Amino acid sequence: xxxxxxxxxxxxxxxxxxxxxxxxxxxxxxxxxxxxxxxxxxxxxxxxxxxxxxxxxxxxxxxxxxxxxxxxxxxxxxxxxxxxxxxxxxxxxxxxxxxxxxxxxxxxxxxxxxxxxxxxxxxxxxxxxxxxxxxxxxxxxxxxxxxxxxxxxxxxxxxxxxxxxxxxxxxxxxxxxxxxxxxxxxxxxxxxxxxxxxxxxxxxxxxxxxxxxxxxxxxxxxxxxxxxxxxxxxxxxxxxxxxxxxxxxxxxxxxxxxxxxxxxxxxxxxxxxxxxxxxxxxxxxxxxxxxxxxxxxxxxxxxxxxxxxxxxxxxxxxxxxxxxxxxxxxxxxxxxxxxxxxxx
Amino acid sequence: xxxxxxxxxxxxxxxxxxxxxxxxxxxxxxxxxxxxxxxxxxxxxxxxxxxxxxxxxxxxxxxxxxxxxxxxxxxxxxxxxxxxxxxxxxxxxxxxxxxxxxxxxxxxxxxxxxxxxxxxxxxxxxxxxxxxxxxxxxxxxxxxxxxxxxxxxxxxxxxxxxxxxxxxxxxxxxxxxxxxxxxxxxxxxxxxxxxxxxxxxxxxxxxxxxxxxxxxxxxxxxxxxxxxxxxxxxxxxxxxxxxxxxxxxxxxxxxxxxxxxxxxxxxxxxxxxxxxxxxxxxxxxxxxxxxxxxxxxxxxxxxxxxxxxxxxxxxxxxxxxxxxxxxxxxxxxxxxxxxxxxxxxxxxxxxxxxxxxxxxxxxxxxxxxxxxxxxxxxxxxxxxxxxxxxxxxxxxxxxxxxxxxxxxxxxxxxxxxxxxxxxxxxxxxxxxxxxxxxxxxxxxxxxxxxxxxxxxxxxxxxxxxxxxxxxxxxxxxxxxxxxxxxxxxxxxxxxxxxxxxxxxxxxxxxxxxxxxxxxxxxxxxxxxxxxxxxxxxxxxxxxxxxxxxxxxxxxxxxxxxxxxxxxxxxxx
Numbered sequence: 044x045x046x047x048x049x050x051x052x053x054x055x056x057x058x059x060x061x062x063x064x065x066x067x068x069x070x071x072x073x074x075x076x077x078x079x080x081x082x083x084x085x086x087x088x089x090x091x092x093x094x095x096x097x098x099x100x101x102x103x104x105x106x107x108x109x110x111x112x113x114x115x116x117x118x119x120x121x122x123x124x125x126x127x128x129x130x131x132x133x134x135x136x137x138x139x140x141x142x143x144x145x146x147x148x149x150x151x152x153x154x155x156x157x158x159x160x161x162x163x164x165x166x167x168x169x170x171x172x173x174x175x176x177x178x179x180x181x182x183x184x185x186x187x188x189x190x191x192x193x194x195x196x197x198x199x200x201x202x203x204x205x206x207x208x209x210x211x212x213x214x215x216x217x218x219x220x221x222x223x224x225x226x227x228x229x230x231x232x233x234x235x236x237x238x239x240x241x242x243x244x245x246x247x248x249x250x251x252x253x254x255x256x257x258x259x260x261x262x263x264x265x266x267x268x269x270x271x272x273x274x275x276x277x278x279x280x281x282x283x284x285x286x287x288x289x290x291x292x293x294x295x296x297x298x299x300x301x302x303x304x305x306x307x308x309x310x311x312x313x314x315x316x317x318x319x320x321x322x323x324x325x326x327x328x329x330x331x332x333x334x335x336x337x338x339x340x341x342x343x344x345x346x347x348x349x350x351x352x353x354x355x356x357x358x359x360x361x362x363x364x365x366x367x368x369x370x371x372x373x374x375x376x377x378x379x380x381x382x383x384x385x386x387x
Numbered sequence: 388x389x390x391x392x393x394x395x396x397x398x399x400x401x402x403x404x405x406x407x408x409x410x411x412x413x414x415x416x417x418x419x420x421x422x423x424x425x426x427x428x429x430x431x432x433x434x435x436x437x438x439x440x441x442x443x444x445x446x447x448x449x450x451x452x453x454x455x456x457x458x459x460x461x462x463x464x465x466x467x468x469x470x471x472x473x474x475x476x477x478x479x480x481x482x483x484x485x486x487x488x489x490x491x492x493x494x495x496x497x498x499x500x501x502x503x504x505x506x507x508x509x510x511x512x513x514x515x516x517x518x519x520x521x522x523x524x525x526x527x528x529x530x531x532x533x534x535x536x537x538x539x540x541x542x543x544x545x546x547x548x549x550x551x552x553x554x555x556x557x558x559x560x561x562x563x564x565x566x567x568x569x570x571x572x573x574x575x576x577x578x579x580x581x582x583x584x585x586x587x588x589x590x591x592x593x594x595x596x597x598x599x600x601x602x603x604x605x606x607x608x609x610x611x612x613x614x615x616x617x618x619x620x621x622x623x624x625x626x627x628x629x630x631x632x633x634x635x636x637x638x639x640x641x642x643x644x645x646x647x648x649x650x651x652x653x654x655x656x657x658x659x660x661x662x663x664x665x666x667x668x669x670x671x672x673x674x675x676x677x678x679x680x681x682x683x684x685x686x687x688x689x690x691x692x693x694x695x696x697x698x699x700x701x702x703x704x705x706x707x708x709x710x711x712x713x714x715x716x717x718x719x720x721x722x723x724x725x726x727x728x729x730x731x732x733x734x735x736x737x738x739x740x741x742x743x744x745x746x747x748x749x750x751x752x753x754x755x756x757x758x759x760x761x762x763x764x765x766x767x768x769x770x771x772x773x774x775x776x777x778x779x780x781x782x783x784x785x786x787x788x789x790x791x792x793x794x795x796x797x798x799x800x801x802x803x804x805x806x807x808x809x810x811x812x813x814x815x816x817x818x819x820x821x822x823x824x825x826x827x828x829x830x831x832x833x834x835x836x837x838x839x840x841x842x843x844x845x846x847x848x849x850x851x852x853x854x855x856x857x858x859x860x861x862x863x864x865x866x867x868x869x870x871x872x873x874x875x876x877x878x879x880x881x882x883x884x885x886x887x888x889x890x891x892x893x894x895x896x897x898x899x900x901x902x903x904x905x906x907x908x909x910x911x912x913x914x915x916x917x918x919x920x921x922x923x924x925x926x927x928x929x930x931x932x933x934x935x936x937x938x939x940x941x942x943x944x945x946x947x948x949x950x951x952x953x954x955x956x957x958x959x
Contacts (some may be wrong), residue, residue: 075903082740082918104903105740110641117643120810182747183725215641248544248626251641262723262921263531282722380464 045330071098072312079108079217080299080350081254081273082130084332088129089327092319099312107252108134108217109372119143122361125307126316128171131217133224135168136365142166145303145310149317159298159337168302171279171320172333175296175352176222177275177285179257179268182298190266196226199267200241207266211249213309214372214380218253218271223371224364225295225357236374243379272352273332274303276345287347293357299329412863416775422783423768427539428449430831432605434803435795442649442808455650472631475546476615476658483610484603486554487561490703493696495569496595496689502696508704512712513559516892516936517619517846519928520555522921523713524624526546531724532671533713533720544626552620555615555710558703561606566600569595573681598622598918604669608662619894631655632895635798639899645805652799663794674909706808711932718926725892733926740918741911742903747930753825754890761830761837769841770871774863793835798896804828804900820902832896833889837882844878845871875886877946884942888935 053060078085090265104124106114112134115124127135127144138144144167152160152169159170190207193199201258211219224281227235247265250256257267257275261283275287275381302322303313321324321337324327329336330343334352344350366369392849445451460466512520527533528543541547569629575847580590596603610612616862625633631651639648649680717723737743766790772782798866809820817830818824848871872879894909901907915924 083738086738102903110643113641113643117645250919252918255917258919258921264525264529265726282726284725 044357061278071100072301072338073100073102074125074309074316075102075104076126076128076311076316077104077111077124077126078127078129079106079111079131079134081332083272084129084275087331088325089330091324092316095319095324096312096315099315101316105214108211108220109215111354112137115143116141122304122306124304125309126313126318127301128316130302131220132168132170132300132361133220133365133368134217135300137368138302139167140365145307145313146307147303147314147317149314149321153323154339155337156339160300166275168300169317169321170298170300170337171325172329172337172351173219173296173335174217174218174271174273174299174333175356176225176290177257177270177272177294177348178290178350179260179270179278179283179285180288181263181266181284182286183265183284184343188266192286193267193288194291195227196292197236198290199245199269200238201208201247204245204267206245207248208242208245208269209250209259209265209267210242210246210269211253211256212380213251213252214377215251216253217270218365219249220372221295222269222295223295223375224297225293225359227361227371229292230358230364236378239375239378240350243261244381248368249379257285260323266357269298269352272334272345272348276347277332279347289349289355291351291355294352294355297361298355299333358373396692406750410857412857413776415865416771417778417781418780420771420775420778422765423771424781424785426764426787427785427791427831431788431791431795431800431834432825434800434807436803437806437916438649438652438799438803441646445632446648447570447643448647448711449786452681453718455533455646459647459650459654462749463641464629468631468634468651471546471628472655473658475549475553475630476611478546479550479557479614480607480611480708481556481711482550483554483561483614484606485564485566486597486651486703487558487605487606489696490700491562491569492557492595493700494566496684496686497693497696498686499700500519502737505700505704508560508707511707511936512556512931513931514888514939515711516894516912517556518623518912518916518924519714520552520665520710521536521548521620521623522717522912522916522925522928524552524709525921526713526717526723526925527709542626542691543845544624545612545628547625549621549630552624553614553617556617557610561610564606564609565599565602568599568605570683571681572598574684575682577684587735591622599877601669603664608669612659612662612794612796616655616798616895617914618798618898622913624777631738632796632798635802635897638930639802639805645802648802649749652796652802655796656794656799659796660794660800662677667790677830714925714932717922717930718929720922723922732832734930735921735928736911736915739846739915739920739923741927742906742912743913745904745907746911747908747927749822750891750907750931751934753822753905753907756822756826756886757829757833757889757890758883760826761833762879764830765834765837765882766872766875766879769838769845771866773842773845783818783890788837790835792833795832797832797893798898800832801896801899804896808900822905824900825897825907828896828900829890829893830886832893833886836879837885840878840882840885843877880946881940884939887938891931891935912940 059340080088083102089103093099096293104111108131111130114120115127115138118124122143127138135144146163146165147215148165148169153165155169161168178193186209188202193204196205210222210353213219214221223235223239226238229235230238248259250259253271254274254335256265257270257278258268260268261278265375272287272289275285279285279287296356301317303317307313323338323341324337326336326341330341334343334345334348336343422516427835443450443452469780493499494505524543528535528538528548532543538547555771562665571594576594580594585593616632618636621628621630621633622636631654635648635651635655638644638651663788668872677836691698718733719729720727721732736746742749772786772789804824807813808815810816818827852866853863856863892909894913896909896911898910901910908927912924912931914925914929
């Protein structure tokens with residue numbers, strides 16, 4: 044222990060730390076993957092990838108879209124992530140703009156839907172699947188309170204729904220951001236904010252995560268939860284008394300995508316993960332969760348979500364959304380965040 | 388140089404002919420005191436310094452003076468949180484101390500039945516993360532709450548929920564302090580009051596309250612500090628009502644705005660530090676209150692008072708049990724509130740946020756290591772600070788460092804740890820993201836109370852043991868192992884237990900420094916609640932509670948037998 048020739052303090056720290064490290068010794072290739080995928084999705088993805096690529100071990104860092112994005116940007120000088128997987132394309136485009144991603148064409152890229160990837164010949168990010176907004180409406184509570192089922196975004200601003208709606212905070216949640224971005228694109232900049240002003244009057248709670256509103260609707264805490272179709276389908280499958288509504292004006296949506304960090308030291312392993320992400324095998328796993336995936340051949344139908352989700356998606360200008368993300372979030376926070384309302 | 392070196396021994400002989408020569412033991416002990424001081428500087432002082440300097444920096448690290456503070460106060464939402472934090476903390480403190488006083492009065496000054504049971508029930512909140520009461524309150528008073536009507540239409544999300552949750556969570560802390568204060572009163576004062584025919588009302592206000600006033604003040608400050616720095620309760624149930632503690636979390640975790648987090652951290656440090664200083668000054672005065680001739684007060688049965696106190700204490704105990712019970716009930720229901728069939732579905736943590744069952748086992752390891760290393764460092768440290776001969780200035784400084792964590796909120800300490808240990812220039816950077824930093828941070832977070840417990844126990848041992856050992860030329864560590872440690876065993880085990888339970892339940896300091904493979908159970912509760920998995924969050928909180936409760940019970944059963952034997956010498 045020549046370590047112990049230094050001061051006693053350092054020695055103590057070093058030996059304690061060395062002891063703790065034993066349990067978590069680095070294996071052949073540990074890939075640190077930042078993700079905003081749902082906790083219940085990442086398990087099968089990890090298992091399938093590691094089975095196909097023995098010797099590579101995925102370490103997930105999972106949080107909401109906004110938090111993972113902020114974390115990646117904050118760590119820009121000294122990035123800890125090797126790969127970003129299952130993060131909103133608008134967020135990956137931000138990283139691209141900051142020059143943090145490594146261009147790489149995964150094996151099998153040619154089969155990926157052209158709309159679902161970075162258009163450059165050697166893309167910096169490749170889409171995995173589409174996730175789109177959906178309402179979860181608690182039928183039991185709606186019945187008790189005699190509330191009609193909302194069919195559109197416009198319906199949500201009706202006074203009958205006052206204090207009945209939960210929505211994700213767009214600053215932390217990607218699901219929240221894609222809604223706000225959709226409203227601003229559908230109704231125009233001014234019209235979008237006017238809509239949100241009206242909607243704000245009916246909102247009971249802004250949540251941290253995009254799943255929480257649907258789960259709260261499932262528990263009857265609030266009658267309507269603005270969420271996304273995966274969580275809605277899964278929650279209904281779990282036995283919750285909810286109906287799933289796709290608003291008729293059109294659905295906000297974003298892509299979950301994968302990109303390799305330029306700074307990674309595990310280049311080979313990172314490329315293997317990017318390759319795996321476009322395989323039919325991976326896409327079949329995505330298809331269990333989402334209606335639209337990157338490989339056109341593999342479509343899926345979710346048990347409780349109507350089949351024409353693809354036709355209901357709005358025309359989404361990702362470049363605009365990514366470009367204006369900071370501005371939109373700042374405006375949103377100024378208008379609706381921290382506005383302490385004494386009563387819901 | 389050479390001449391000076393040569394003349395040193397002569398000089399020493401000339402200067403200190405009267406001083407005792409420092410023996411080998413003294414040098415070892417002094418060295419150890421210095422090592423302890425360095426340890427505390429690295430684990431407490433430097434992280435705080437890093438936090439302080441960060442608040443004056445821009446994101447790129449350049450010095451910007453007070454710009455961050457200006458930006459903070461320019462944002463009305465953020466500045467509003469200060470006022471929210473203060474009034475909610477004051478209200479919670481008032482209610483909590485009042486209830487704790489009544490309960491403590493029942494325990495110490497009446498002959499109501501079931502006092503032992505009441506004591507045990509009152510300790511329940513300490514064994515659970517502060518998120519647990521908040522989750523239970525949602526189930527009780529939320530929109531689908533069991534007894535929502537009791538709020539008469541008001542919403543539990545906001546100050547009402549925060550105050551209720553904080554009162555529950557801080558109740559045992561206030562109770563311990565006030566019970567101690569009421570237990571040490573002097574019966575002679577009551578005899579005098581009786582002889583002077585003072586009414587019981589008058590006796591209460593002129594004897595009981597003044598006797599307990601330092602305990603009450605101390606409880607006020609402890610509870611106030613706990614509430615204003617806690618973030619578990621407001622995070623879960625605060626709704627749109629922002630407080631300082633949740634602001635720090637939002638700035639740092641939500642927006643990765645570390646500079647603003649540091650600013651809020653410093654603002655949060657102020658009331659906590661103030662409370663600490665006032666409390667210390669008060670305690671100094673209380674020492675004079677105890678007299679050697681005091682006669683312990685023994686309550687006499689009084690049917691009316693005993694019955695009234697039994698009713699009030701039962702009500703409080705019932706509230707505690709209900710809050711615990713609701714979380715348990717929610718955690719085993721299949722789908723609250725529509726399908727209440729019992730199931731273990733909510734315990735399938737691996738399919739949820741927060742790191743799954745691994746978080747729980749991480750917590751066990753973390754708590755175990757904290758108890759082991761923490762007790763060793765803290766008790767040995769307290770011994771050195773108490774028993775090292777002379778060396779006053781350094782010992783005083785180390786003593787100050789040992790008490791400093793009491794004034795530092797966990798969130799602030801954790802944030803300081805990011806700034807200090809995540810700095811690539813820091814040679815200790817390698818512990819960042821490991822289990823070691825969680826253990827070290829938790830030891831520092833709970834250092835002071837453990838240190839005080841150890842010092843109190845050590846003060847009871849006569850200094851003569853050391854004197855005799857020294858004259859028999861027994862090295863100090865043999866005395867330490869053979870006499871001091873066995874005599875202080877109850878205190879040592881208490882410290883270990885305290886550290887274990889707190890390490891299991893703490894969220895505030897570690898929430899900033901856990902890594903993907905070192906997620907913890909109490910943090911999993913937070914993350915699951917954030918994702919909307921409220922029932923699984925309740926389930927994990929119950930698992931944490933059960934672990935702490937079982938450990939505590941086993942500890943009590945084991946130590947009762949063993950300590951009775953080991954402490955036999957105390958009896959004649």
